[in-house]
Amino acid sequence: MSRIVGIDLGTTNSLVAYMDHGTPRVISAQNERAMVPSVVSLTDNGLMVGDPAKEHLTRNPERTVYSVKRFMGKSLADVQGELAYFPYTLTEKGGVIRIQLGEKSYSPPQISAMILKELKLRAEAFLGESITKAVITVPAYFNDSQRQATKDAGMIAGLEVLRIINEPTAASLAYGLQKKTQGTIAVYDLGGGTFDISILKLKNGIFEVLATNGDTHLGGDDFDQQIADLFLAEIRTQYGLDLSTHPDNMQAVRLEAERTKIRLSDELKTTASLDLPDGKGRFTRELTRDQLDALSIALVERTLGPCRLALKDSGLAPGDIDEVVLVGGSTRMPLVRQRVQALFGKQPHCELNPDEVVALGAAVQADILSGGTTDMLLLDVTPLSLGIETMGGVMSSLIRRNTTIPASAKEMFTTYVDGQTGVDIHILQGERELAKDNRSLARFRLKVPPLPAGVPRIEVTFLIDANGILNVMAKDMRTGETQSMEVKPSYGLSDQEVERMIEDSFKFAADDVNARKLIEARLDAGALITTTEKSLADGGHLVATGEIEAIRAALSALVTAKDGNDPRAIRARMADIEQAAKGLTVAMLDDSLKQGLQGKKVSDVT
Amino acid sequence: MSGHTHNADDRRELQMARSMCWHCQSEMAGEYFCDRCVKVQPVSKDLDYFTCFGLPRRLALDPQALEAKFYELSRAFHPDFYQNKSDAEQTISLDNSAMLNTAYRTLRDPIQRAEYLLDLEAGSVKDIRTTPPADLFEEILELQDTLDEFRTSDRASENAAVLRTKLDADRATLEQRQRDMEAELQQLFSRWDALQDRGEATEPARAERGRILKDMRDILSNRTYVKNIVNDLLATIA
Structure with a gap:
């Protein structure tokens, strides 16, 4: 069986990991960090993903997409309140958000697929084999539409998604593997955009989730926004500048807010600083940790309600929790640690890298699925109750929240009118009494043979699989025939749409490869330009003027090529420089040896 | 299938x-x-x-x-x-x-286990009670009135405070009642297990079996009714 990788598709950063002889490891590209910023930018030189794209947040804000995870499985109406914060344009088509990038618009799964592809390429380059299968993590509190959207993203990226697993439970796998813990643990996972709490029982290799809760719209981004709002208000009063009309400056403020927050995890005070447009100079502001705490406390408090609910649902008191594990970059905030410690009455564990532990756990799950790890088993739950709309617009629960998955429920349907040929079924997810207050997952029409009222008996089975995704089957109890049905998701891509997007992604694959080669060539060219310029400055006096001029000519040719779109031209000009600078390199080496070996020539020592 | x-x-x-x-x-x-x-x-x-x-x-x-x-x-x-x-x-x-x-x-879960056993032995227990159990009839009617009054009252008023105190007392009574029913159920569970262990096929044994199942059904159904009332009460005063 081919190798399965584990992917943490995060709101702000994403990672890919694999199992290396029983130890999960994250994969990093050469000389780069393992984290790939979840940012996609459409630049003049094509699509860019990760760190190169992140540079375009301020340069090219309307065409640079970040935090796309917030839009997975959502309609435009769901995110109306925060649209103002995003500089890129969002529209809607068939209940699915579309993000405008230049001429084209993309669904959130397509943007996520670009990030997944980047991770896939990294894994392929590192492992030296083709990667077609993955386990992808999602917030535990993701609903069916959001999970399905994540699965779609994997398919569009050319990955068979063997399992969608919950982030906090993934973290518990990595934690349990390393610590050999037994007992009850709480995993508090505060990431870039989502919050989850999961309570698990670990016993003899079984990881049984007792309860999970969370908020899919609460994370590091929200803390940054609090700080950014403060800066924006002060800039308005001090300089009379409204930066909301300057998307590039808005992004700069957001990024500086994030950096300020991060620094305040280690320092008690720090100074934020921003260049202002319209020749207004520079805005600087000192921020103390106490001030940050005051801005953050309401958000941190919002995480405690779900923690209490999860405890209640698992029938436990805070004192019953043996260990508290922190996951997600936002748990580096001292205020978060304090509040979590106060709630559970014990010092939380944070020995594992909170940025990497989810991807590591995904790799462990991937290894379980490929048959490598056989002693560990994760028994997860469905985070939200599943039901159907009944008479009077009330939701009738079929599978309660925190039910161990796979889970199934059966419901018998019949007709009320003679000759009725169909029964409409509306599937819902959520905890509220009324259908309209819950998440609509899908509607479908059950086909019924025309018979007197009450005679048809159609049994519908609702099955939540190990991914937390719903499957529906119907069976006519009179004939024993099973019925396949077209389930139209309320907020999601239809199968045909996903297929078309997969085709599209193949069409653009050639462009993508070229874009990637270009990015790499540019990075390498940039490095060569820097070192060559340094060599000229340090050793220019060692060679003839003609030689220096030749190097300078080759340098300017490379600078020109680097601005172009042809990676091969860049590589050719790089080779030219190496050729032209050969004499200089040898002369410099000679010179340094001369210093060290009291005047001996290279030829003397070799 | x-x-x-x-x-x-x-x-x-x-x-x-x-x-x-x-x-x-x-x-x-x-x-x-x-x-x-x-x-x-x-x-x-x-x-x-x-x-x-x-x-x-x-x-x-x-x-x-x-x-x-x-x-x-x-x-x-x-x-x-x-x-x-x-x-x-x-x-x-x-x-x-x-x-x-x-x-x-x-x-x-002991309650779900008992309901399931009852279903296996004597058919579904799920017929939901819509009227209060006889011994609680008066109390429950009065409680419903208090709840209605509380719902329409101004929460800051003195009257609401009085009603709240009364509802708290009612809640305590009903929760005690729930515990009593659970204790009764425990006794029935023990009787059921003992009867099954003896495995007698006599007429008195069959009669005893029928009585235990009927009593369990009644108490389980009353307990569900009281539990729903308590939940409703808690949701109202929360």
Whole structure:
């Protein structure tokens, strides 16, 4: 069986990991960090993903997409309140958000697929084999539409998604593997955009989730926004500048807010600083940790309600929790640690890298699925109750929240009118009494043979699989025939749409490869330009003027090529420089040896 | 779906032990896996949860032993371990796991366990009571009035404070009543288990059996009614 990788598709950063002889490891590209910023930018030189794209947040804000995870499985109406914060344009088509990038618009799964592809390429380059299968993590509190959207993203990226697993439970796998813990643990996972709490029982290799809760719209981004709002208000009063009309400056403020927050995890005070447009100079502001705490406390408090609910649902008191594990970059905030410690009455564990532990756990799950790890088993739950709309617009629960998955429920349907040929079924997810207050997952029409009222008996089975995704089957109890049905998701891509997007992604694959080669060539060219310029400055006096001029000519040719779109031209000009600078390199080496070996020539020592 | 038809008599028996392996068609002797070809076998839809866990139909059971069996069966059936297997085996693993999870959830909770046993022995218990139990009739009617008054009252008013105190007292009474019913149920559970252990097929034993089941049904239904009232009360004063 081919190798399965584990992917943490995060709101702000994403990672890919694999199992290396029983130890999960994250994969990093050469000389780069393992984290790939979840940012996609459409630049003049094509699509860019990760760190190169992140540079375009301020340069090219309307065409640079970040935090796309917030839009997975959502309609435009769901995110109306925060649209103002995003500089890129969002529209809607068939209940699915579309993000405008230049001429084209993309669904959130397509943007996520670009990030997944980047991770896939990294894994392929590192492992030296083709990667077609993955386990992808999602917030535990993701609903069916959001999970399905994540699965779609994997398919569009050319990955068979063997399992969608919950982030906090993934973290518990990595934690349990390393610590050999037994007992009850709480995993508090505060990431870039989502919050989850999961309570698990670990016993003899079984990881049984007792309860999970969370908020899919609460994370590091929200803390940054609090700080950014403060800066924006002060800039308005001090300089009379409204930066909301300057998307590039808005992004700069957001990024500086994030950096300020991060620094305040280690320092008690720090100074934020921003260049202002319209020749207004520079805005600087000192921020103390106490001030940050005051801005953050309401958000941190919002995480405690779900923690209490999860405890209640698992029938436990805070004192019953043996260990508290922190996951997600936002748990580096001292205020978060304090509040979590106060709630559970014990010092939380944070020995594992909170940025990497989810991807590591995904790799462990991937290894379980490929048959490598056989002693560990994760028994997860469905985070939200599943039901159907009944008479009077009330939701009738079929599978309660925190039910161990796979889970199934059966419901018998019949007709009320003679000759009725169909029964409409509306599937819902959520905890509220009324259908309209819950998440609509899908509607479908059950086909019924025309018979007197009450005679048809159609049994519908609702099955939540190990991914937390719903499957529906119907069976006519009179004939024993099973019925396949077209389930139209309320907020999601239809199968045909996903297929078309997969085709599209193949069409653009050639462009993508070229874009990637270009990015790499540019990075390498940039490095060569820097070192060559340094060599000229340090050793220019060692060679003839003609030689220096030749190097300078080759340098300017490379600078020109680097601005172009042809990676091969860049590589050719790089080779030219190496050729032209050969004499200089040898002369410099000679010179340094001369210093060290009291005047001996290279030829003397070799 | 198993595709077989079963009559009421063989409902009680372990179906799998008598059927053929879906894969190699050999007579099945193994419990969940075919002896010959080692393929996982579908758990019969008619298999009751007690049998699934290898337990007698008793209402007292050891939670530790139940959990251990659940973990053991999860390791046998969970889809994680069938990723490399055929589609047919993956479907069986998924259905068996879903059934196992339902069985464990039902048996783990003493009340659900009793309701399930009642369903097996004497038909569904789910007919929901719509009128208060006789011994609580007056109290409940008065409580409903107080609740209505509280709902329409100005929460900051003195009257609301008085009503709240009264509702708190009512809640305490009802919760005590719930505990009393649970204690009564425990006694019935013990009587049921003792009767089953004796295994007498006499007329008095059958009569005793009928009485226990009827009393359990009544108390379970009253308890659900009171529990709903308490939940309603809590939601109103929250």
